[in-house]
Amino acid sequence: MQGAVVTEKLGEILVREGWITGEQRDWATGVQEKTGCRLGAILIATGLVRRTAVYRLLARTWECDYVDLADTSLDLSLLDGLDPQVLGEEGWLPFRRNGDHIHVATSERPTAERRKLIEDRLGARAELVVTTDWDILQSLHRAFRETVAEQSTMGLWRRDSLQSARQVLLTSQRVLLGLTLGALVAGVVLAPRATVTVASAVVSLAFLAAVLFKFVVCMVGARQEHRVQVGDAEVAALDPRELPTYTVLVPVYKEANVVADLIANLGALDYPREKLEILLLLEENDTETIEAARAARPPSTITFLIVPPGHPQTKPKACNVGLFFARGEFLVIYDAEDKPEPDQLKKAVIAFRRGGDRLVCVQAALNYWNAADNWLTRMFTVEYSFWFDYMLPGLDRLRLPIPLGGTSNHFRTRGLRMLGGWDPFNVTEDADLGIRAAALGRTVGVINSTTYEEANRAAGNWVRQRSRWIKGYMQTLLVHLRRPGTLVRTAGVRQTAAFALLVGGTPMTFLFTPPLYALFAASLLLPPSVLAGLFPGWVLWVSLFNLLVGNCLMIYVSMMGAFKRHNYALVLWALLNPVYWLLHSAAAYKALWQLVTKPHYWEKTVHGLSHAAHQIPDAPGAAPTLAG
Amino acid sequence: MALGVWANVRGFESSSHRMFAAQAAAVRAGGPDLAGIGAAYPPLPTLLAGLVPGGSLGLSVVASLFAGCTLHLVWEQLVRRDVPTLLIGCLLLPLFAVPAVAYAASQSVAGIVLLSMLAVAVHGFVRFTVNRDTEAGFLTGLALAAAFTVDPIAIFYALALGTATWFLTQERLPSATRATVAVIVFPTAFAVLSWTFLEWRFTGGVFGTLVANPDVFAFRTGAFGAAATTVGASLLHVPLFVAVAVVFAVRRPLALVGYLTVVPASVVAVWIGLRYTPVTAYVLFTLVALLSVPRAPGRHTGVALGVVALVQLLLAWVWTPTSPGFADWLAAVTG
Numbered sequence: 001m002q003g004a005v006v007t008e009k010l011g012e013i014l015v016r017e018g019w020i021t022g023e024q025r026d027w028a029t030g031v032q033e034k035t036g037c038r039l040g041a042i043l044i045a046t047g048l049v050r051r052t053a054v055y056r057l058l059a060r061t062w063e064c065d066y067v068d069l070a071d072t073s074l075d076l077s078l079l080d081g082l083d084p085q086v087l088g089e090e091g092w093l094p095f096r097r098n099g100d101h102i103h104v105a106t107s108e109r110p111t112a113e114r115r116k117l118i119e120d121r122l123g124a125r126a127e128l129v130v131t132t133d134w135d136i137l138q139s140l141h142r143a144f145r146e147t148v149a150e151q152s153t154m155g156l157w158r159r160d161s162l163q164s165a166r167q168v169l170l171t172s173q174r175v176l177l178g179l180t181l182g183a184l185v186a187g188v189v190l191a192p193r194a195t196v197t198v199a200s201a202v203v204s205l206a207f208l209a210a211v212l213f214k215f216v217v218c219m220v221g222a223r224q225e226h227r228v229q230v231g232d233a234e235v236a237a238l239d240p241r242e243l244p245t246y247t248v249l250v251p252v253y254k255e256a257n258v259v260a261d262l263i264a265n266l267g268a269l270d271y272p273r274e275k276l277e278i279l280l281l282l283e284e285n286d287t288e289t290i291e292a293a294r295a296a297r298p299p300s301t302i303t304f305l306i307v308p309p310g311h312p313q314t315k316p317k318a319c320n321v322g323l324f325f326a327r328g329e330f331l332v333i334y335d336a337e338d339k340p341e342p343d344q345l346k347k348a349v350i351a352f353r354r355g356g357d358r359l360v361c362v363q364a365a366l367n368y369w370n371a372a373d374n375w376l377t378r379m380f381t382v383e384y385s386f387w388f389d390y391m392l393p394g395l396d397r398l399r400l401p402i403p404l405g406g407t408s409n410h411f412r413t414r415g416l417r418m419l420g421g422w423d424p425f426n427v428t429e430d431a432d433l434g435i436r437a438a439a440l441g442r443t444v445g446v447i448n449s450t451t452y453e454e455a456n457r458a459a460g461n462w463v464r465q466r467s468r469w470i471k472g473y474m475q476t477l478l479v480h481l482r483r484p485g486t487l488v489r490t491a492g493v494r495q496t497a498a499f500a501l502l503v504g505g506t507p508m509t510f511l512f513t514p515p516l517y518a519l520f521a522a523s524l525l526l527p528p529s530v531l532a533g534l535f536p537g538w539v540l541w542v543s544l545f546n547l548l549v550g551n552c553l554m555i556y557v558s559m560m561g562a563f564k565r566h567n568y569a570l571v572l573w574a575l576l577n578p579v580y581w582l583l584h585s586a587a588a589y590k591a592l593w594q595l596v597t598k599p600h601y602w603e604k605t606v607h608g609l610s611h612a613a614h615q616i617p618d619a620p621g622a623a624p625t626l627a628g
Numbered sequence: 629m630a631l632g633v634w635a636n637v638r639g640f641e642s643s644s645h646r647m648f649a650a651q652a653a654a655v656r657a658g659g660p661d662l663a664g665i666g667a668a669y670p671p672l673p674t675l676l677a678g679l680v681p682g683g684s685l686g687l688s689v690v691a692s693l694f695a696g697c698t699l700h701l702v703w704e705q706l707v708r709r710d711v712p713t714l715l716i717g718c719l720l721l722p723l724f725a726v727p728a729v730a731y732a733a734s735q736s737v738a739g740i741v742l743l744s745m746l747a748v749a750v751h752g753f754v755r756f757t758v759n760r761d762t763e764a765g766f767l768t769g770l771a772l773a774a775a776f777t778v779d780p781i782a783i784f785y786a787l788a789l790g791t792a793t794w795f796l797t798q799e800r801l802p803s804a805t806r807a808t809v810a811v812i813v814f815p816t817a818f819a820v821l822s823w824t825f826l827e828w829r830f831t832g833g834v835f836g837t838l839v840a841n842p843d844v845f846a847f848r849t850g851a852f853g854a855a856a857t858t859v860g861a862s863l864l865h866v867p868l869f870v871a872v873a874v875v876f877a878v879r880r881p882l883a884l885v886g887y888l889t890v891v892p893a894s895v896v897a898v899w900i901g902l903r904y905t906p907v908t909a910y911v912l913f914t915l916v917a918l919l920s921v922p923r924a925p926g927r928h929t930g931v932a933l934g935v936v937a938l939v940q941l942l943l944a945w946v947w948t949p950t951s952p953g954f955a956d957w958l959a960a961v962t963g
Contacts, residue, residue, distance in 0.1 A: 222763040528830050532661035540662060548822040556769065556815055563807055564762045571807035 011039055013057055019049045036241030037274040044300045045273035051132045051300050055107070059130035067105050069095065069135035074143050078102060082121070084144040088325055092118055092128075093136050093143075100124065105131040105139075134303060137325055141305060149308040152320030156420040162482050163436060165426040165475040168599045170482055197535060203512050204542040210505030211550040213498070214391065218557045221394030225564065229448045230347040238346055240272055246345050247328030247413065250336060251281040251318040256292035257608040258336045263298050266334070270342035277328050278302045281318040284309045312600040316422030316429035323413070323421050332410045333430075337454045337607045339369060340408060344449040348410035351447050360415035360442040361434070364408035365389060368455035370610040371570060376462055377455035377610075378573045379580040385570075386561030388450075396446045400498040401438035401491065403431035403476075408451040415442065425600050426479070428472020435480050435499055438491045454610050459583070461606050466587035468603040470507050471595050477504045510588035513581050520547060551578060635734065636685045640960035642735040643953055645677070645684035652678035666831035669823065672777040673738040687737045695733030698744040699724055702918045705751075710924040718934040719921065722868060723914055726944040728907045731954050738778040739908060745775035746785055746890070747915030753789050754886040754920065757796040757808060765811045773815035776823075780835075781902045786816040788893035795885050855898035859891060862909030865949045869913040871936040872920050875929060879922060890916055905951035910944070 011025045020028070020043065028042045035042075040058065043049040052068070059066035078094040087093055091107040092114075102124050108114060110128040118126045141148065157164040169177065187195030248269075250262060266278055280298070282290050284306050293304060305325060307318045319333060330352060334340060344364055351362045365388035371381035388405065395402045409430060419436055422429040434444050456462040480487055480499065488496045523531055531540060558574035594601060651667050651674040658664020668674045673687070680686035702723065706716045723729055732739050749771040755764035768789065775782035790813045794805055827834050863869065876884040890912065898904045925933060948954075 219763075219766065222766055225761065225763055524829070528661040528663065532659065537659075537662065544826065548818075548826075552773075552815060552818045552822070555818075556766075559807075559811060559814065560762050560766055563765065563811055566804075568801060568803040568807035571803075571810050 221390035906949035
């Protein structure tokens, strides 16, 4: 933290040299008093002064040279044995040897203590020059490119291969699967009637268990309706000076059309801008999006991180790159088209402080801003309302594992690193991470804040997205059932059962929906006496119960989800759920096929297709305009 | 439960329990092709009669257990509403210290389930439509659907509550009203259609057990006025219901409409010829009143409600609400 004298000098110099007006300096000083941030950071974050200008002035004030690392070649041998994450956190980087001196770029004030710390780390005398924090980050990224690529891809696998979906099935799982299929085939050949009866009974009972589980969790979630996790008064009472740095990761791929919206949406966050570190994660081969992002002239709080190419090219791998460089105490993922409610970060901070160290993640609710586009967006919105407004609060209340949603999951950065980050080979990396957290004895909570996304309006695009989710659920199930005993010991019996019903039950119900519908259609055509010849009476009763009560309950909770969101026009659309579930089934079969043929393939969802008008919240605490 | 066992020992057997046992036997006799489904309505008591051992006595035990749960639910609601302990004691007396209730709670499994479900539905309806409490909406819809599995009278309560919604929804958007009606009516509608489908599919007919009853859908001349008189007279047994209605009228006039919905629904049910007795009315109106006692009643309101509850208790002993089997049961228990 700069001293007050230097701060004052910097403000005065900036005014004297015409970078800012006296009024802007006074405004920035006022913000500094409120938030406890550095004056330079405030001016940079609001775009009043360019980053390089501030650091050049600081270099003069500190009586040091300034170096532009982007145009400087790095002596990589100097980095041997140094931890890039420590360098990033401490803000320095050795870049050139000069005799017995090493030139070290620093973005912090080069005090005697700092010089000593650096020299101790290097084991040599250091000559400090000043550069920007952005230069340090980009140079680290350049210098440690291979390390970052390796860590973001293979980090979890090297740490514990059994927690990674890199290998779809272990040998033991292959054997078990083979034996089960073999027994099924043998049963069909040798005793077809008994086999069909047993299979129907097993499927019916599993179906019943999955539906009842979801319903019970929803009812518990409904009971939480009036329980506000974080109240407005608590948010208002937060002291901005005590807010930590928050990293926002935004993985973007082939989304040149939504970059401008993304910048506007994140600009609306009610959080001191100088305490925000927004990392835009761009794939190296996605030149179109990179160009669009540059053309959008993002504010200086947004930093581009280019993700090295290589297999697998997935969102979790990009997120791991962001995690590698993240400096915030907390971290959140947003998709490019997300519109989080402005106070979401503050609510997450309060939830983390209240939740204790075991709470590693809080999930915000997701919903859609383009529900009225067509029937598919309506159904999607109904589904999300039920899932995020009833299911997740219910799971939270019952202390059961929460499969995280795709975005708006907030983490303790340290806790996330302890968990091993995201699995780049799991295509539903968020759900996997929620379960892994439970398996490692950590907890996941929910907060009463919503992020609005764009619902998929095209059926093909929807099936692609959903097939990825379901494939990821299958991967997650296979990964976490590798050591069921360990899972039971660490997470608990109830939690393991809930995991199996939720993560295993979801693909299972969608896979079995078409055969059950077909069976129902056939039962309408066959006389009851023929049906009785095929199935025992009790199997028929359970199947009928599933068909009627299961459908009724799932439709009803969907109706209630829409009602709770005050989306009254969508309530009756929930009646179309049986048709919507058939679409899920198509996605589930595609997912199963892909799990066999290309398990790590990331089905890209196209965003920016909606024609509905965006409703972007107003940005709070706007800064004065840039000086002449 | 003890009264149920005692009555059984003294040779009393509930006619309704005997009927459900016969229905369960008919379903079993229908064989694996489910032809017996035509004899299964109402399905829940028939299922219980088929599963619970001990015949009529077993059903009495189940009814008593259910009554105990209902009593606990009422007690919990009163505690959560910050009703003073002494007042809770006074309010619960007309529910568990009255012979008519003991009869319903031990000798009519269908009756006690139905009345409890209807009371939960009416209570939830007020919270749902007036306070937009979606959990209450869930409970209303599901309780009505559950009530339909023991008695078709639930259909009329669902229709009555659905109609009352038009007067109660806070948001005047037509879509909001439609949505509110859908939440209340959907589970019952689904249950009715599902049962209709099942009976039609496996027997070729619909609601055979109801159609066989000559009283149902008789619509006798002048019966509507008579039905209104019957229900009106049964209200005289439950001054507590009237007292809580007065509290509603003073504190929350809008919610009064929802609270009173149970009255016209009962009139329609009687008019149509569905099962309705003074005992039914007593239990239903008392349960609805207790579940609707205002939160943290002031001193004057509390005293007034307590006194009315004691008056109702006294009344229930000196002017006992009766039903066809009640007198026989009382004779068996006391004789």
